Amino acid sequence: MxxxxxxxxxxxxxxxxxxxxxxxxxxxxxxxxxxxxxxxxxxxxxxxxxxxxxxxxxxxxxxxxxxxxxxxxxxxxxxxxxxxxxxxxxxxxxxxxxxxxxxxxxxxxxxxxxxxxxxxxxxxxxxxxxxxxxxxxxxxxxxxxxxxxxxxxxxxxxxxxxxxxxxxxxxxxxxxxxSVYVAPMLPTGNSDARERFDEIESYACYYGPGLIEEMSTRDAAIIEVRNQTPESVAKLQEAGTLVIGYISLGEDDALRVGDAGGPGGFDSAYFDRNQDGAPDKNSVWSSYFTDSRQPAWRRHFLDIAWNMKKKFGVDGFFLDTVDTSELYKESRDAMVTLVKELRAQNPDSLIILNRGFHTVADLAPYVDGVMFESLTASWDWGNSEYILMRPSAWDHGLEIWQDVLKPAMDDHGLVVLALDYAGGPDAPAVKTAYDRAATFGYIPEVSNIYLDKIYDIDYKGQPDDAYLDIQATPERLTFELEETRNGFPKGTSVRPSSNYPDYEVAPVIDGVADKNELNWRNRAWASWEKPATHYLEFRLPKPMTTRGLAINWAWDNGVPFASRDFRVEVLSSSAAEESGAWQSVAEVENNADAENRIQFDPAEVVAVRLVQEPGSGSDERPNMMWVEQVELLR
The missing domain is CATH 2.60.40 (Immunoglobulin-like)
Structure with missing residues (x-):
């Protein structure tokens, strides 16, 4: 412990x-x-x-x-x-x-x-x-x-x-x-909860009512206390199950007036990044992003924890939406201190973060665990279906394990929970999810997207070193066009240098003129966000004459993310035969346009590519290349 x-x-x-x-x-x-x-x-x-x-x-x-x-x-x-x-x-x-x-x-x-x-x-x-x-x-x-x-x-x-x-x-x-606010401490239902949590082998994450018997078969259960009773919590604890209450740390599910000092006359807890006079909203869950720097939110959050502990006697807290402080980076340090404050007020209680990997280095000594939600399998909101995460997302998970979670597990005994989503206990994704979790030393759980079911899964994950290899190599990420589109002939292959987690390259030549209605997974391609050379390579099925590229850069929340400096290179048929050397035909510096039409002297080529050197992306995200659409000009 x-x-x-x-x-x-x-x-x-x-x-x-x-x-x-x-x-x-x-x-x-x-x-x-x-x-x-x-x-x-x-x-x-x-x-x-x-x-x-x-x-x-x-x-x-x-x-x-x-x-x-x-x-x-x-x-x-x-x-x-x-x-x-x-x-x-x-x-x-x-x-x-x-x-x-x-x-x-x-x-x-x-x-x-x-x-x-x-x-x-x-x-x-x-x-x-x-x-x-x-x-x-x-x-x-x-x-x-x-x-x-x-x-x-x-x-x-x-x-x-x-x-x-x-x-x-x-x-x-x-x-x-x-002082104005007083929050004395209470003992938890199990004073040895933190020590016991270090040894768990199973858990349930369930936000519905009832199912006490099903949860009591697990070592720990993360619950939504609003759907349970103090008696059901006590019954779970009597059965030996650690009970952990859900709290949203970075979002508020109800728009409160509170101190009326914030956007639109609502509580000062809320962000208003676009200054439209209304609290910023998570459109998927209809909740509102909260600012950990604000005293009003800190008091409200700690009130929730205090009341939950007093009424239900939970063994700890599961802190969701920690990633709000990555979306609003200015609140990151305040998020860290707020979790530390929760620990100071609840020294014997479990504290589990949902993701929030950017805070783990600072918080590992103060929390007991981290959940890696959607490690292997998830739900595609755009297509309303369960999916295996794309190779780029698996690689992101591998990197997080190597750089963040494994050091915290080794140095601080941090317990990592893996939570994946599938259509049922017998779905093929279940075995894959359990095996990947076992490979990284995580505690696995698979449920449905609304977490209102508990699957009875009779399978023990098997570690597989293959999951420790990079999955999203440029070769594996290559997409081949099955029909002529965006000026590119059928058979054109599009190869990215890398993919941002859970993105793919196909959208850059999908021919969709208006992408406003598309889900983010199908709207654009983005490179891995690292200080490296990023590129999109278009290899043609046969030599042909081209005179340029038209580029639409990606948009997010009404803001374009155009690369500031980039170049267009071609591979001529003669060069391909001789040495395969790429030739720069156009260079752009200090770009501020959301769309670029790059033209050069017509040339017969077998391939063309768009290249961004390290740190040359948008001002907001300089180490990422983010493209919505590319057209070949012929």
Whole structure:
């Protein structure tokens, strides 16, 4: 089992002293506290210089203690500490040892950017189990009251072991007061859930009602609690099944007014990237993309987790839509800190991410598992059918395993769940999905797309090293035209340098003039998004005269993604016979057009290709080549 990064905090007693300009806070020690972890008492007095005394459960506090001060009583300004939900907000000053620093990072973020205050210092002394800090408040000019937040860490500063005060309380120099939001911790249904999860061999992902008996045959079950009852959760737990509740982290399924500070007068939680005055919407699921940077969303999300744990006693949380922070990259760091905050508030609970691979390197020490949804088989929304993922998607999965998940599995004991979709338990895709999951060391599950069934699958996956080979080689990706289209004769073969996961090359010569109604899988071709040379090669069935190419670049959300710099090359029949050398016949630089008509002197050729060098794609995605349609000009 992974070591808990923050410890169970059971019980809390907050006491305000009657002495003027003095305050204290008392809190119970952690039941599972590590070395020098538990902060049990804090006292503060204003006697010329301010005095802050911190007591621990151990014989002597370590040097790895931080004292933070909110000097302006504004939670939105200053440093935001993930370990202090409510209390660790708006921190402007830091005491580390005998030095005093002022926060210089972005307001509301966890950027560790602090600047020493010239001449300011704090005298730190240790007496038994207490650490005493004496500040020169005249030099620092602290108001009355101000808030204090304290953390104690491991000796490499890597882990926060405890914080004071806990549970969203605010410790002020003139007494203890509650913050606006209070979320004390509750024990989970199974205090050993995280340890048991490390050993699971099966799980169900089921969002429908009932089917308790079917789920009880699995080691763990991911459920939609709105379709279950507390009694059914308890029954599953009594049968030995770990119960994990679904929460959407990056999308909201209901459009809420909330604080009315966002687009269209709705909650400030929502994105409005196109500035149309309406929250951005996921058209597939009719949900709304949420911004993890916004305090309104962070409070709402943690409220959901708190209420779910209180009402249903779940063993943990399954966090869906983490990939919103990849779509809206500006929210990525906030997404990470929000998950860390969930961990700080729920130290014994399971936390499972759905995908969110771009966050795993940072979150692996804090979460218990990651789900790889649609690893092998999925649902094609455009054609309404179950499919095996394309070779390019399999290669993407292989790369994610090599670069992200396997290191996290090896270094942090991360459990990876594979979830694939098929039409039934006997569908051919089931065996393939189980075998690929076994090859990567994942726990397999196959269900229907709406996750309202549980398949009884009597098969154990068999590892196969063939799945460790690249599937989408240019040769395997080649498409041959069965009829004349886009100026290309029947028999023309189209070979891409690579395919972006789950794309294919056929759409670039499909002859469809208006692609607005097409599903993204059938609308365009995209290369792998890497700093490499990307190309589309069109090899003709016989030599013929051509004079150029017409290119329509791909569009996404009303924005064209045209390559900035590219060239057109040809392979003449004579060159093909002699050396196979490609000849550049046209080069374009600083392109900003969504459509290009590239013409050159007529030449007899056996092949023509469109080439983009590394980093020459669109401004938004420079390492990808994205093409909707190509026509041969003859």
């Amino acid at each position: 992974k070591a808990l990064k923050l410890h169970a905090l059971l019980g809390l007693c907050l006491v305000a002293t009657a002495e003027a300009h003095a305050s204290s806070v008392k809190q119970s020690s952690s039941a599972t506290a590590g070395e020098n972890a538990s902060l049990v008492k804090g006292e503060m007095k204003r006697q010329g210089g301010d005095i802050i005394v911190i007591a621990t459960t151990d014989a002597q506090p370590t040097d790895w203690m931080h004292v933070f001060i909110d000097s302006d009583s504004k939670a939105a300004t200053g440093f935001s500490h993930y370990a202090g939900y409510g209390s660790g907000r708006g921190l402007d000053l830091l005491i580390e040892g005998d030095r005093v620093y002022r926060y210089k990072g972005t307001d509301g973020s966890n950027e560790w950017i602090w600047e020493p205050i010239d001449g300011a210092s704090a005298t730190r002394t240790v007496d038994g189990n207490t650490a005493k800090f004496v500040l020169n408040t005249k030099l620092i000019e602290l108001p009355d009251p101000y808030s204090v937040f304290v953390t104690t860490s491991s000796n490499d500063w890597a882990e926060v072991l405890d914080s004071m005060p806990r549970n969203g309380k605010t410790w002020k120099s003139s007494g203890m007061t509650e």
